[in-house]
Amino acid sequence: MNERPQTHLTADEIELWATGLLGAARTFHLTECAECLAVAERERKLLVELAQLQRFTPSADFAEKVLAQVRIPAPSGSHHG
Amino acid sequence: MFSLIYRMVRDRALAEDLAQETFIKVLNAIKTYKPEYKFSSWIFKIANNAAIDHLRRRQIDTLSLDGSPSARSPEEMHASAPQLGDQAESPLDEVESRELGGAIEQAIARLRPEYRSCILLRHVEGHSYEEIARMLDLPLGTVKTYIHRARNELRGYLEGARE
Numbered sequence: 001m002n003e004r005p006q007t008h009l010t011a012d013e014i015e016l017w018a019t020g021l022l023g024a025a026r027t028f029h030l031t032e033c034a035e036c037l038a039v040a041e042r043e044r045k046l047l048v049e050l051a052q053l054q055r056f057t058p059s060a061d062f063a064e065k066v067l068a069q070v071r072i073p074a075p076s077g078s079h080h081g
Numbered sequence: 082m083f084s085l086i087y088r089m090v091r092d093r094a095l096a097e098d099l100a101q102e103t104f105i106k107v108l109n110a111i112k113t114y115k116p117e118y119k120f121s122s123w124i125f126k127i128a129n130n131a132a133i134d135h136l137r138r139r140q141i142d143t144l145s146l147d148g149s150p151s152a153r154s155p156e157e158m159h160a161s162a163p164q165l166g167d168q169a170e171s172p173l174d175e176v177e178s179r180e181l182g183g184a185i186e187q188a189i190a191r192l193r194p195e196y197r198s199c200i201l202l203r204h205v206e207g208h209s210y211e212e213i214a215r216m217l218d219l220p221l222g223t224v225k226t227y228i229h230r231a232r233n234e235l236r237g238y239l240e241g242a243r244e
Binding site for chain 2: 046069070
């Protein structure tokens with residue numbers, strides 16, 4: 001007898017599927033459940049959009065501004081004179 | 082890290098101030114860093130705390146983009162919500178409008194801050210659920226719940242925007 005998982009995919013399983021990490025047995029459920037497939041496709045689309053968001057960078061003088069405000073400790077064991 | 086703060090506070094100059102504050106805290110407290118904790122997670126934790134503290138202080142929350150809390154219908158909420166370009170924009174405002182004006186960015190902005198942190202840390206910065214739980218001092222189950230709810234809300238906002 002062919003045993004098929006009948007329960008709908010959980011949110012965790014849908015995330016795994018969207019990232020290509022869901023096992024074959026549970027992935028098979030998507031071939032027979034249009035409801036889960038629709039949710040999973042919407043989820044994948046959202047995850048792709050999030051992953052493609054622009055990476056922002058601060059202004060060019062950012063590092064200089066930070067370093068100007070940091071106490072740089074004197075290296076230990078330094079030689080004097 | 083700057084991207085996270087910027088998306089949390091949606092103000093470039095303020096995000097730079099908070100990012101500076103974060104790095105200064107990190108560099109001045111470097112001796113207290115515990116190596117069992119991932120270094121990048123430690124920085125993100127400090128950055129996220131800085132952003133959340135700011136939002137709490139200023140009480141800038143998702144309602145500010147959703148319109149008046151006393152609105153009784155979606156139309157009233159829309160009418161009372163601030164619109165981009167309502168006032169004359171400075172060059173920096175224009176940059177922010179361009180950078181954060183897309184549908185997905187606006188949808189993220191509508192999430193409550195806790196959801197926003199979690200979704201950005203997970204799906205933009207790529208941290209695991211366990212790392213996020215440690216960073217935010219939240220139970221793992223709570224982090225999962227926040228992220229699932231945030232994704233549901235985002236899908237709802239995006240589908241509403243595209244209809």
